[in-house]
Amino acid sequence: MLSSLWEQTINLTLFVILLRMMPPILLGALGGLMTDRAGVINIGIEGLMLVSAFTSVAAGSATGSWIIGMAAGVLAAMIVSYAMAFFSLKMNVDIIVTGFAVNIFGAGITVLMMSILYDSHGSYVPENPVSIPNVVIPFLDQIPFIGKLLSGHNLMVWVSILAVVFCYYLLYHTPYGTHLRATGEEPGAARSLGIPVVRIQYSALVWSGFFAGLAGSYLSMGMTSMFVRDMTAGTGFLALAVVIFGNRNPFGILAGSAVFALATAMTMIIETTPGNVIPSQFIKMVPYIVTIVALVVYAIRKHRKTLFT
């Protein structure tokens, strides 16, 4: 069994699966990051992803265009996140409570709409599915190894990696990002300098809707071509763990997402290996064990840092 795992590592199968699993975690975490740094952490990423996943597949299959599907999904998630901002910033509802409400809302509204539109309670598989395309790089894909390394990945894989660079520049190299971080760390100081704190927090929540929206549409139009109730299965919460684990910065989050995606990829490979003797329940635990180990490592590292500085 180990030899089979090794073989798949060598021939890059593991790497390819890893990249396939990464975008939802990574994009969700970037959404969480924007809100966390602005001091209004959005724990409703999970709910936003569900809303987007359903809207994407519904709009995409109805129009036959994955672009329209994705745009609709992202827009829906942004509208819900804007509503979150309205309730928490304008109506003074606690941000954690608001996030919780969005998670419940996301799980409920998608099933409700599914039963109204498609008369189904469990899943919806469109008759004419559309999906976000894979990027095949001409010529390069002919070259062994490098072709598999770089070509044929889903568009959203590249989008999510570009989003990391985008967030890095936004947060650390623009006045807006500096204001956003100042708002999260010392809102009083930001306000005293004329920085529009509330407007920035609004924008941060809408950013989280944007990124969670992308993650959601990839779930239903990239990784799969259907919507299943609660198909996020905790990805949104995993993403929040990645925000902490990634030290609250974009590249740390990229590394963190890769670790979690690797755990999931290994699970899949071991499960499908012929002659596997390990019960599947144990294998399915791997990502969660990795979560616990990762957070413990993070806590120890942080503790050391405060200890020796």
Next chain:
Amino acid sequence: MADLLEMRNIHKVYPNGTKANQGVSFSVRQGEIHALVGENGAGKSTLMKILFGLESPTEGDIFYRGDKVVLKSPKDAIKYEIGMVHQHFMLVPSFTVAQNIVLGSEPTKGVLSDHQKAIAETQRLIQEFGLKVDPNAKVENISVGLKQRVEILKVLYRGARLIILDEPTAVLTPQETDELFQSLKKLVSQGYTIIFITHKLNEVMEISDRITVLRAGKTISTLITSETSKEEISRLMVGRDVLLRVEKQPAKPKETVLSLDEVSYVSETGKQVLNDISFQVRAGEIFGIAGVEGNGQTELIEVITGFRKNFKGRITFLSQDLAGKSIEEIRNIGIGHIPEDRQTRGACLTSSIKENLILDLYRDKSFRRGLFLNQKKINEHADKLIQEFDIRTQSRDTLAGALSGGNIQKIVVAREISKNPKLLIAAQPTRGVDIGSIEFIHKEIVKKRDEGAAVLLVSAELSEVMSLSDRIGVLYNGELAVILENSESLTEEEIGFYMLGVKKQEKRASAT
């Protein structure tokens, strides 16, 4: 000389009916340092908030260089070259000095921030005004004095010509205060104008050109500093004669009440916050602890009062070992504690005055009737203390949170002193308290001493430690740098050297 700024007949009534300003008039001349003094609640802060555009006046006009102006937000104030250094620093700890200075109006290159230019701008300001600080240092790692420089640079970067400083010396050591005053004098010589809010009269006399005194929301008088005296100012502030010095007889110390032997403490983050501290406090004396805040004072008090366990060394109270005793047990064996933070530990702001006065006594038989509280007894107790400790309130049922800081502190002092403790621990007993109440609290502490209690006083106000204490210990970096007998010849500078760690007494010789 022409007035740079004039505030004429300012009224401010808050929506809840509080009248913070009732006809304040105030004018500042170009190039002067103008001190604004008054007790807490006299309306200083409100007036400055109006001037900085954080509040709008209910009535009254502001004139800048002779023209009437309306200040709706800090942005408007900045437009008229008015800047404010807040009492609580408005800095982002994880940002560098340069980032903090340019925050809100960063230099840009296209859509991106121009970090190089931000550093260059900061360097230019530092050179121009001689306010030395490293532009690349993170603000969380620099001292309080430097943080204040950053605040001043921030204001200068925005082009302010009139700078409001709100109680700028509250957190500084005497040396840092001197440096600040030199910087301010330099700024004034360059044509800047400064409004200096404070209630420390020594500083007013030292730094200001003119003084405006506010009381109960009204301008009482504007004085020329060289023609007035501390006594006159304090009389105008309070409305009656005030004793500025604490009147007390020499101490007659008796037996040792509290004794610390080589006490060390490592905080949960692994920092050695207390290192090998030994001292004794005797009945009938006040032992004062001086030091810049954050040098172990909080931890020292919390170790003695049982908030923090697991210290090394020995703490004994009248030959009882305090190690392992709960907070309640420690309080019940005769230790009274006025905590440094009355809002979180001293009083429960959402409870009434009478409830606050029995917070630690409700289990006492005399306040109970069977399973229930004896309301009659509690009311009598409350009325007695309200009378005795001059707590200004409508009724004993008023919520503590509705009172002024000075009156909340009086509740805490009343509760702790009325227990007749053998040891009274007073941490920052007069922080944020008006002059009238300070005088009262000081008198009560001295009275307790004269009745034979031992008093351990911790205060960030050096003048308070010096005027009350019989002996003074200085904490620096978790160590007791020195123990000094308090006498007329002891100066603030002398103590300041120990506070900054410049001087240190040989260890064993210090234990008395």
